[in-house]
Amino acid sequence: MTAPTHQPDPHGATRAQATPDPANASTGELIGQLTEQLSRLVRDEARLAQAEVTQKAKKLGVGAGLFGGAGLFAFFGLAALITTMILALSLVLPHWLAALIVAAVLFAIAGVLALVGRKDVQQGSPPVPSEAISSVKTDIATVKESARR
Known part of the structure; x- marks a missing residue:
């Protein structure tokens, strides 16, 4: 007995393919199924990892931009503080x-x-x-x- 499965052909269309019942399948058929399932699993995991990395990279980029903005404002604050020190010293010195x-x-x-x-x-x-x-x-x-x- 075989159960039909739908697999895409190279052009994106799906076609029904008979998958042998594991109890009645030959060793070659079982190895073929294992190879197909393993390659599909690897492809799916790679797609999932790529999507996760893309999402994290976007958040990392936004976070880095916010840190850059914080650094810029900290720089301006430090410049104002330095100016304050100069003005305070100028009360007793030229x-x-x-x-x-x-x-x-x-x-x-x-x-x-x-x-x-x-x-x-x-x-x-x-x-x-x-x-x-x-x-x-x-x-x-x-x-x-x-x-x-």
Whole structure:
């Protein structure tokens, strides 16, 4: 006994195809069904993963845009705060000297941050997952050793 199934042909039309009853099917027919079902499962899972990644990428893009906007407004707030520091210092010093002192402090902070960042970049170079590569090499050696036994 066979149960009809509908499968699309290369042109998108569906056609009825007889699928043998598993109890009466030959080994070849069962392997053929398994292959077809497995490939369909893989295609469906790939489509599902693609849809999920697309949806998450859209949300990630919106979130990144909002973070960018927040960073821009934080920058403007910091600029206003720096201006306030210059104006406060100009109450006791000439305006140009107050601005020069605040600029010198900002450049000193930038220099320290650059040195710390440079150290971290040097520690992170080269960007190769050396521990993961070592682990994979160990796994391969273990599998080869097990295969030789």
